[in-house]
Amino acid sequence: MSILGAFLMLWGLSLGPATEGAIVFETRPNLWAEAESLLEPWANLTLTCRARLMTPDFELFKDGVTQELVLLDLPAMEHQFPLGAVTSDTRGLYRCRSGLNSGWTQLSNLLEVTGAESLPPPLLSTEPVSWITPGLKMKLLCHGGFRGVTFLLRREGDDQFLGVAEAPKDAEATFSVHQPGNYSCSYRTHEAGAPSQPSATVTVEELEAPLPPTLSFQGESAGVLPRGASATLLCVAPLSGVEFQLRRGEEELRGPRSSTSPDRIFFHLNAAALGNGGLYTCRYRLRGEQTWSSDSAPAELLLSDETLPAPELSAHPATPHPAPGTLVQLRCRAPRAGLRFALVREGAERRVHRVLSPAGTEATFELRDVSVVDSANYSCVYVDTAPPFEGSAPSAPLELRVDGETPPRPRLRPLSRGAVVPGRDAVLRCESQVPSVVPTVIFELLRADEEEPSTQLWTSHPSADLVLTYVGPQHAGNYSCRYRSWSPKPFVSELSDPVELQVAGS
Incomplete structure (x- = not known):
């Protein structure tokens, strides 16, 4: 067994693929510069690569090349x-x-060696969030290239440095922040030396309450359940180590809960806790504090005992094979008004597309710019929002099949102009027409004549910024992107038109 494998087993961690809520062990090494004399930092320089675990293998790169x-x-x-x-x-x-085992870790932090009189800028980041509220201790971390320098923190509008921190054995310093503003940091190698170029500015906001968490049911904002069922809601906060609360209206719901990481919690609701369903929200507060965060956007659970007559579901235009790119309306009609309707996409997992409360007896659900991805069997249900809170049986399924074998091709464009400087990152944005029925999409960036993606990103958004990290001359060439999904229906788009990536000096 490898050293890393034994270590992870000891702590109950895993080397498997990252999943929602999984604990991730940091393996990326740290890289810093050590000068023989900080009075002349460029006169005799040594770069130190420090691993997270013992290893006999180290590799140093310059401008993207070994x-x-x-x-x-x-x-x-x-x-x-x-x-x-x-x-x-x-x-x-x-x-x-x-x-790392028989392979390598991710690349370390970026270290700039200029040899110039003006020192390169450090990197400024926030911990754990970029805002302050009563009771929250927020910090700024300034990471420089040299070990043993003095770090300086400045707030926009102040004449003097707000903080000074010496780091005799480190290449970074931490500053506590209690006021909002725009911050930057720099460093100097000795008392009489000029400060480095400032870091990029970081904005710290002051909020009356912590930012809201997110609440979901099986990754969605709504779900339809049979009466008497159980459900699990996931609440995720923007920071770790907080106390969570689940509510329906103003009522706090107590019951079984579990967690896989300190920034999230699973609320396990039995039939009694679900009651008659409705809108649920969650919130959190810092341990030992009284102020709660803002409420999450609601997650809605509709409970149907299937005692009411099934509604009728119809499509407009009235064809099971609509043309790609058209607007399709799915109309769900009930026997009376004052009801709550849900459109359900059938499949291995029944997913709620949308929930509506029309004034009349019919709810109209729109599918815009339909493509092959919208092909599925749909049904709808309705529930009464007044006692005794009865619900309908699902409508007869309606089959929708959109012509074509692939969804619309995406568009790829670089986010910077001209050739990329060797050693910097290249960012290309892949924009798609992802339909709202697809919960998660994988965007892939592919180099011409290569089958394996150069990079990929999972997201629920219709576009993704695909990053080629630490570009070297070997990265120059033509690239295209595509998007794919395995749920609710497997598909993969065509490739976008190619974009040429130019690397300076290649």
């Missing part, structure tokens, strides 16, 4: 790469990686 590959006789936690005096040959953007 510079040195090291295979040690014995495992170590770190390895040093001497650069000496910085010259035109050693200036550039560096990253490293360390061995």
Whole structure:
């Protein structure tokens, strides 16, 4: 068994694919520069790559290309790469990686070596969130390239540095923040030295209450259940280590709950807790504090005992084979008014497309710009929102089949102009016409004549920013993107028109 495997088993962690709520162990190494003398930081420089676990394998990259590959006789936690005096040959953007089982970790943080009198900027980030509220201790983390420097924090509008922190054994410093504003940080190598270029600005907001969490049922905002069933709602907060509460209206619902990570909780509702269904919200508060966050957007659970007559579901235009790109209306008609309607897409998992409360006896659900992805069997139900809260049986299924074998092709475009500087990231946006019935889509970026994606991203949005990390000359070429999904119906789009990625100097 590998060292990492034994370590993860000891802590009950896993090397398997990341899933919602899974605990992820950080394996990415850290890279920093150590100067023989901070009075002359570029005169004799050494780069240190520190791994998260013992390993004999280290690799150093410059401008996206391997510079040195090291295979040690014995495992170590770190390895040093001497650069000496910085010259035109050693200036550039560096990253490293360390061995992991029979492969490699992700690339480390980016380290810029300029050799110039003006020091490169550090990176400023927020922990755990980018806002402050009463009782929340918010911090700014300033990460520089050199070890042992002094870090300086400035707030826009202030003449003096807000904070000064020495880091004799580290390459980063943490500042506590109690006021809103626009912040940046820099560093200096010695007392008489000029500060580095400032980091990018980070905005800290002041809120009356913490930002709301999200609440969902099987990844959706609504669900239809038979009366007497149980359900599980997932509440996810934007920060960890908080106290959660589930509510229906103003009533707090208590009962069994579980968690897989400190930023989320599963509420397990039995039939009694569900009652007659309705709108549920969740909120959270910092431990030891009285102020609750804003409520989440509601998740709605409709309970139907199927005692009322089934509604009638019809399509307009009245054809089971609508043309791609058209608007299709699915109309659900009930015997009387004052009811709550839900359109359900049938399949391995029955998913609620939308819930409506029309004034009359008919609810109209719209499917815009339909494509092959909308092909499915649909049904609808309705429930009474007044006692005794009865519900209907589902309508007869309505089959919808849209002509075509693939959904519309996406559009790919770069988010920056011109050639990419070696060592920087290239971001290309893939834009699709993803229908609302698809809960999650995978966007893939493919290089010409290659079958495996260069990068991919899971999202529920109709577009995705696909990042090629740490671009080198080998990344130059033509790229296209596509999107795919396995639920509720498997599909894969055609490739977009190609876009040429140019890398400076290649």
